[in-house]
Each structure stands twice: as structure tokens, then as C-alpha cells.
Amino acid sequence: MQLTNKVALVTGAGSGIAKATAKLFAKEGAKVAALGRTKDELETTVAEINNNNGEAIPLVADISNPEQMQQAIQAIIDKWGRLDVVFANAGINGVWASIEELTPEDWNKTINVNLTGTFLTVKYAVPYLKKQGGSVIITSSVNGTRTFSNTGATAYSSTKAAQVAFAKMVALELAKHRIRVNVICPGAIATNIDENTDRQDLEEIQEPVEFPEGKIPLTDGKPGTSEQVAQLVFFLASDASSHITGTEVWIDGGESLLKA
Numbered sequence: 001m002q003l004t005n006k007v008a009l010v011t012g013a014g015s016g017i018a019k020a021t022a023k024l025f026a027k028e029g030a031k032v033a034a035l036g037r038t039k040d041e042l043e044t045t046v047a048e049i050n051n052n053n054g055e056a057i058p059l060v061a062d063i064s065n066p067e068q069m070q071q072a073i074q075a076i077i078d079k080w081g082r083l084d085v086v087f088a089n090a091g092i093n094g095v096w097a098s099i100e101e102l103t104p105e106d107w108n109k110t111i112n113v114n115l116t117g118t119f120l121t122v123k124y125a126v127p128y129l130k131k132q133g134g135s136v137i138i139t140s141s142v143n144g145t146r147t148f149s150n151t152g153a154t155a156y157s158s159t160k161a162a163q164v165a166f167a168k169m170v171a172l173e174l175a176k177h178r179i180r181v182n183v184i185c186p187g188a189i190a191t192n193i194d195e196n197t198d199r200q201d202l203e204e205i206q207e208p209v210e211f212p213e214g215k216i217p218l219t220d221g222k223p224g225t226s227e228q229v230a231q232l233v234f235f236l237a238s239d240a241s242s243h244i245t246g247t248e249v250w251i252d253g254g255e256s257l258l259k260a
């Protein structure tokens with residue numbers, strides 16, 4: 001077990017990529033703080049871990065709310081006295097629409113959750129990570145880093161691009177404290193995120209594109225799984241990646257090489 005005695009914060013842990021990661025971290029010996037908005041989902045994640053010889057606690061908080069995030073980090077310290085790994089993953093697709101239809105409220109919501117939420121998650125964790133060093137992993141996307149053809153996903157892609165800049169800035173700032181900061185950029189992964197996307201009149205603004213061999217070269221079009229992404233996050237959390245900081249890793253089966 002490679003994460004024994006480590007304490008990990010995982011945001012968005014009620015579903016998808018973060019749920020699979022929380023379970024893998026726990027299996028590898030980490031104590032896991034499973035943070036998210038939805039109490040029922042978090043309790044299911046925590047029960048699955050605790051019933052499987054792991055150790056986890058649920059933390060209900062909105063990552064875009066500074067007070068709630070400060071309290072959540074404090075709850076981790078009260079419980080376990082340390083913090084080693086932060087997986088800043090929670091995010092939303094938000095509204096995908098033309099620039100004329102996208103309202104300032106739609107824009108602000110996506111920026112607040114995806115970008116400000118990442119900032120707050122890392123900001124309040126840093127004082128504790130500094131004590132012994134640690135690893136931060138941020139979930140960006142192919143959108144905004146290699147792919148720019150999901151026309152309408154403008155706010156989303158802007159946040160995902162900004163997360164990469166954020167990670168590189170703080171990777172350098174925090175290196176002297178032995179804190180590593182890396183970014184994962186998933187392509188299509190089978191989770192619930194699509195069901196929570198508000199698509200508005202995209203047919204009118206998107207260019208029609210067809211890929212005869214399927215759009216994910218490594219799998220003939222089949223999306224990746226949360227468990228595959230969790231393996232990458234685990235690698236970046238563990239000492240196996242001890243000299244890696246300030247970089248993005250795409251995990252997309254080659255999708256973003258084909259579809260820019």
C-alpha cells in the first residue's frame with residue numbers, strides 16, 4: 001500500500017472520477033475526506049470505503065464557498081491532524097451555449113465552481129500541506145487545453161485552461177515546501193457529468209464534424225472509465241511520481257490528438 005498514513009482530500013467524491021479515486025486512495029491506505037455537495041452520495045462513497053476496511057469521512061461543502069471550504073479543511077485537521085494529498089476535482093459543465101445566449105449568470109456560475117473552487121480548495125489546504133510536503137492534483141480537461149471544437153463550451157473551456165495556469169503558478173511557488181502540483185486532462189469519461197450539462201441550441205453554432213474510425217483512437221470510440229483516471233491520480237499522489245510537478249497529463253485515448 002503506497003498511501004499508508006497519508007490523509008487525502010477528494011472533492012466531488014459522491015460520483016464519477018473522484019468517487020473511483022477516493023476508493024482507490026483508501027484501498028492504498030489513505031484516510032479519505034470525501035467532499036461534495038450531495039450528502040446522500042457522499043455517505044454512499046464513505047460507506048463503501050468503511051465497509052471495505054478503509055477509513056473515510058463525508059464533508060458536505062460547496063467548493064465555491066470560502067467559509068465552507070475553510071471549515072471543511074479544519075474538520076480534516078480536527079479529525080486526523082494532517083493533510084498530504086489534495087485532489088481538486090469537483091466541477092460542472094454548466095451551460096453550453098452561443099456567446100450571445102450565455103448569460104453573465106451562466107458564465108459566473110461556471111467560473112465560480114470550476115476556477116474559484118479550485119483556488120479555494122488549494123488555498124485552504126496549503127498551510128497544512130506545507131508542514132510535511134504533499135501532492136495536489138487538479139482535474140482540468142481536454143477542453144481548453146488541446147480541444148477547442150466543442151463550440152458553446154466557452155465558459156467551461158476557459159476555466160479548464162485557467163486551471164492549468166493556476167497549477168503551474170502554484171507548482172513553482174510551493175516547490176520549496178516539497179508540494180507537487182499537477183493537472184490531469186481527461187477526454188470523454190463515462191460519468192454523470194453529461195446529464196448535468198445544460199446545452200442550448202448548439203446545432204446552430206457547432207461545425208458538423210465526422211470521424212469515420214470513431215473519435216477515440218485507442219478504443220474505437222469507447223469512452224474511458226473513472227477507474228482508469230483514478231489510476232493516474234493515484235500515481236500523481238504517490239511517491240512513484242516524486243519528481244513530477246507543474247505538468248499536465250492527458251488521459252483521453254488519443255482523442256485530443258485527433259479532434260483539436
Ligand SMILES: NC(=O)c1ccc[n+]([C@@H]2O[C@H](COP(=O)([O-])OP(=O)(O)OC[C@H]3O[C@@H](n4cnc5c(N)ncnc54)[C@H](O)[C@@H]3O)[C@@H](O)[C@H]2O)c1
Pocket residue numbers: 011012013014015016017018035036037038061062063064089090091092093113117139140141142185186187188189190191192193196
Ligand atoms: N467525464 C468526463 O468526460 C470529463 C472529461 C474531462 C474533465 N472532466 C472533469 O472531471 C471532473 C469530475 O467530473 P465527473 O466526470 O466525475 O462528473 P460528476 O458530475 O460525476 O462529478 C462531479 C462531482 O462534483 C460535485 N460538485 C459539483 N459542483 C460542486 C460544488 N460546487 N461543490 C462541491 N462539489 C461539487 C458533484 O456533486 C459531483 O459529485 C470535473 O472537473 C470535470 O470537468 C470530466
